Amino acid sequence: xxxxxxxxxxxxxxxxxxxxxxxxxxxxxxxxxxxxxxxxxxxxxxxxxxxxxxxxxxxxxxxxxxxxxxxxxxxxxxxxxx
Numbered sequence: 676x677x678x679x680x681x682x683x684x685x686x687x688x689x690x691x692x693x694x695x696x697x698x699x700x701x702x703x704x705x706x707x708x709x710x711x712x713x714x715x716x717x718x719x720x721x722x723x724x725x726x727x728x729x730x731x732x733x734x735x736x737x738x739x740x741x742x743x744x745x746x747x748x749x750x751x752x753x754x755x756x757x
Contacts, residue, residue, distance in 0.1 A: 676743045681754055684742065687715035693750050697725040701733060708739070713757050716742070722750040730755065 676684075690707045692700035700721040711717055719730055727744055730753045734741040740756040 678743070678745055681743045681745050681752075684716055684754060686718045686754070687711050688717040689720065690717065691720045692726070693720050693722045695721075696723045697729065699723070700726040701729045704730060704733070708737075708757060711757050716754060716756050719753045719755075720750055721753065726753060727751055 688707055688711045690700075690703050692703040695703065700719055700723055704717070704719045707717060707719075719726065721727075731741040733739075734755050742754040742756060745752040745754070
């Protein structure tokens with residue numbers, strides 16, 4: 676997806692992990708993914724650089740669809756579909 680398309684995506688669950696560092700954002704995502712249904716969209720907000728690599732790898736491993744990452748002012752919005 677393009678950045679413009681990602682901005683328009685309706686998010687069903689938002690996980691704010693900006694106050695944590697690796698592995699905090701990934702652990703928060705793992706906990707939150709159980710709160711949404713298959714096909715729903717979740718975003719993970721993180722200021723940790725490693726999260727940009729960790730979440731896509733985790734998505735591949737678990738069979739989730741990594742949609743993309745938006746770089747915002749000082750943090751990342753990592754968007755995936757369960």
